[in-house]
Amino acid sequence: MTGHIGIVGAGLVGAGWAIVFARAGHDVRVFDGAEATLAALPGRLDTALADLKQSGLISDPAAIRNRITIVETLGGALAGAQYVQESVFERTDVKRALYEQIDPLLGPGTLVGSSSSGIPASAFTGGMAHADRYLIVHPVNPPYLVPVVELVPSPATSEATVAQARELMTQVGQVPVHVRGEPQGFILNRLQGALLREAWALFEEGHASVADIDKTVSHGLGLRWSFMGPFETIDLNAPGGVRDYAERLGGLYLDIARDRTDPQPWNEELVARVEAERRACLPEQDLQTRGAWRDRRLMALAAHKTAAEQKDGT
Known part of the structure; x- marks a missing residue:
């Protein structure tokens, strides 16, 4: 070309x-x-x-x-x-x-x-x-x-x-x-949507604050997900690999999925509550500054990953 x-x-x-x-x-x-x-x-x-x-x-x-x-x-x-x-x-x-x-x-x-x-x-x-x-x-x-x-x-x-x-x-x-076919939302947004759906529901049900749900990802799931995907994550999380993981925890995840059989829209009252917690953490006038901070953190992560991949030969 x-x-x-x-x-x-x-x-x-x-x-x-x-x-x-x-x-x-x-x-x-x-x-x-x-x-x-x-x-x-x-x-x-x-x-x-x-x-x-x-x-x-x-x-x-x-x-x-x-x-x-x-x-x-x-x-x-x-x-x-x-x-x-x-x-x-x-x-x-x-x-x-x-x-x-x-x-x-x-x-x-x-x-x-x-x-x-x-x-x-x-x-x-x-x-x-x-x-x-x-x-x-x-x-x-x-x-x-x-x-x-x-x-x-x-x-x-x-x-x-x-x-x-x-x-x-x-x-x-x-x-x-x-991506084969044309699934609504493609792959990335469907994966992101599944996490968001659960995050909104957990907050609405009063199980955790917005900040604590965010921390669960930023200081937990996100650390692994920054360099490997969900299948590799579970493949390494059981002694016998992905089949062992499925046998151990498949029932739990099925119960979780069955618990969300009636998805609801993010209603105005719920959005207002989430917004109130977010604005308490980050005033609206600071959104652009925080966005620039996010980009700098992404740059640091990109530099680290590039160096690590070159060292590992991956």
Whole structure:
């Protein structure tokens, strides 16, 4: 695959993708229909790149920044691109309208990945001339710090498109996960949703505070999950491995699952109680500062994991 990378949608996710591709040596052209979003992009990039350098994750932020160009038209981002990452507003009608513009402009061989976190590609690319070259490429924000990316083809997406997207994502340092079919919420959000569902329910039932539920993950489950997944976790948590674990604790987990047979929405009263506890811990005016702290912690973790994986040869 040759040619630059096109980014359509220059918000938080689009800006993060621009860094991913430029960091890997690709020339990147960014377009957004909102002038204010484009105007904010240079500052957003400069701040993120400075933080990455300070964390030791990059050495030459200027070189990365110089590979990113803002263009004034959708055609300017698409023309001659080997790959386009779309990151516009998460709404089916918005995406469908955009792809109706993209489809006639798409050059030979150009692939388009959508950052959609839950809307399947078939919902907004069905029936289009180049539907075989469209798929979901869903990142975790910010993608330059959290490398997993879900590749979710529609029924019309070709196998070659999936293979090329996987190759590109691997080349730019992401960790692609191939999702078969189009399950609602894909893989990551379904796993996250299961944990969130239980967290809200445990709080609503009065079993623990918001802070204590958070601590159970940040000082417990999350420590293992930062470097291994749920199957490896249980495989190592019983003397005989995963089968031994299933035989020992399968009944317990079945009882837990049966205890949640009637899921309920997060009602306004419940949301208000959770919000009150969170705002007591973190005032609303400090959300942005705490978000920057989160990103710095992610940078430190990314640097540690990179060094550890290089040492272990993994």
